[in-house]
Amino acid sequence: MPSERATDTTPFAAMDVLERASERDGVVHMEVGEPDFRPPEAATEAAVAALRAGDDDYTSSRGTASLRDAISEHYADTYGVDVPAERIIVTPGSSPALLLAMLSSVEPGEEVVLTNPHYACYPNFVRLADGRVSTVDLDPEDGFEPSVSAYEAVVDDDTAAMLLNSPANPTGAVTSGDTLAGLVDLAERTDTTVVSDEVYHGLAFDAEEHSVLEYTDDAFVLDGVSKRYGMTGWRLGWVVCPPSHVEAVNRIAQNALICAPSFVQAGAEAAIRGGTDWLDDVREDYAERRDLLLEAAERWGFDLGYTPEGAYYLLLDVSELGDAFDVADVFLEDAGVAMTPGPDFGEGATDYLRASFATSTEDVREAIERIDALLATTTT
Incomplete structure (x- = not known):
C-alpha cells in the first residue's frame, strides 16, 4: 500500500488540465506557465x-x-x-x-x-x-x-x-x-x-x-x-x-x-x-496581454478587484457562473480554452480560475474571442 505521505499528496490541477487539453486539437493553453519565447x-x-x-x-x-x-x-x-x-x-x-x-x-x-x-x-x-x-x-x-x-x-x-x-x-x-x-x-x-x-x-x-x-x-x-x-x-x-x-x-x-x-x-x-536586456520586450508583451485580459474580464463580469504587477497570471472570479471546476470544464470543452481551477491554489482562490498569459498575444486574443462567443450563447 502507498504510504500516508504519498496518498496525502494531491494532484496538480494545472497538469491535469494540460493532460486533458493536450488530447484536443486547437486548444488555447492558458493553464500552465509556459513562456512563448525561445531560450537565449x-x-x-x-x-x-x-x-x-x-x-x-x-x-x-x-x-x-x-x-x-x-x-x-x-x-x-x-x-x-x-x-x-x-x-x-x-x-x-x-x-x-x-x-x-x-x-x-x-x-x-x-x-x-x-x-x-x-x-x-x-x-x-x-x-x-x-x-x-x-x-x-x-x-x-x-x-x-x-x-x-x-x-x-x-x-x-x-x-x-x-x-x-x-x-x-x-x-x-x-x-x-x-x-x-x-x-x-x-x-x-x-x-x-x-x-x-x-x-x-x-x-x-x-x-x-x-x-x-x-x-x-x-x-x-x-x-x-x-x-x-x-x-x-x-x-x-x-x-x-x-x-x-x-x-x-x-x-x-x-x-x-x-x-x-x-x-x-x-x-x-x-x-x-548573457544578461536579460531582451526581457524589456517580453515584459512589454506580458503587460499588453494582461491588459487585454483585464478589459475582457470587466466585460464578462469577472470582477478581479486588482491588477497583477508581475509574473504572467491573473485570477478571474467566475463565481457568478458556478463552481470553478465546472466553469473550467465548460471553457475547455465548449470554447477550447484551458484554464486552471482556482481551488488548487487554496481556499482564497475557490471562486477563481487562474489564467496564464505566458502564451502569445495572438492566443490571448483568440481565447478572449472564444469566451466572448461562449458567454454570448449562455446568457441569451
Whole structure:
C-alpha cells in the first residue's frame, strides 16, 4: 500500500488540465506557465557544444563551479548583494530546491506559513517534510500583496518557516521592499526560517522587485532559468542557502538528486552570463496581454478587484457562473480554452480560475474571442 505521505499528496490541477487539453486539437493553453519565447541562443549553443564535447558526466552535487560563480555574479549585479558561490546548490529545477529547503529546515509536526492563495504545490512540499500548513489570507483589494501585520497574527516562536513568493503565482502580486524587510524582522524575532521563491524575478512590469537577500543572509532563496529565460523543460534551478544550512542541504542533494545534468548547467551558465536586456520586450508583451485580459474580464463580469504587477497570471472570479471546476470544464470543452481551477491554489482562490498569459498575444486574443462567443450563447 502507498504510504500516508504519498496518498496525502494531491494532484496538480494545472497538469491535469494540460493532460486533458493536450488530447484536443486547437486548444488555447492558458493553464500552465509556459513562456512563448525561445531560450537565449547562447544557452542552446552552449548545451549542444557541451554534449558534442562529451560533457555529460556527473558534476559535483553542488553544481559546476563556473555556473555557481555566474549565479553569484547575478546576485551582485542585480541586487547589489554578496552571495558566495559556496552557498549556492544547483538543482534539476527549482521544485527540488524547495524540497531541499523544506527537508533542511522543518522538523516533523512543525508549522510552515504560506499565503492564501499560494502556488498549488507548496502544501505538498510541506507535507513531504512532515510539516503542517498554516496560512495568511490575502485580500484582492490590497492587490493580494501580503502585509506584515497579517503575518504577525500567525507567525510565532513555534513557526519553523515562512514561504514567500514574489512575483507570485497565482496572483501576479509583487511584494514591496518595505514588506520584505518587515517580514525578515518578524522572522528574526520569532527564529523563523525564511524561504523565498523568486523564480518569477525579472518578470515584474508595474513594480520594483526585491530579493529577500537584500535584507538578510539567513534565508533560503529559490530560483532558476525556467521562467525568465524560457527554459522550462531544461529543469535547472538553484537554492541559495543560509550559511548554517549549506552542508546539510548538500548532503540531502548528494543522496536524492546526485546532480543536475552537466550539459544543461553549461546552457544555464551561458543564459545567465548573457544578461536579460531582451526581457524589456517580453515584459512589454506580458503587460499588453494582461491588459487585454483585464478589459475582457470587466466585460464578462469577472470582477478581479486588482491588477497583477508581475509574473504572467491573473485570477478571474467566475463565481457568478458556478463552481470553478465546472466553469473550467465548460471553457475547455465548449470554447477550447484551458484554464486552471482556482481551488488548487487554496481556499482564497475557490471562486477563481487562474489564467496564464505566458502564451502569445495572438492566443490571448483568440481565447478572449472564444469566451466572448461562449458567454454570448449562455446568457441569451
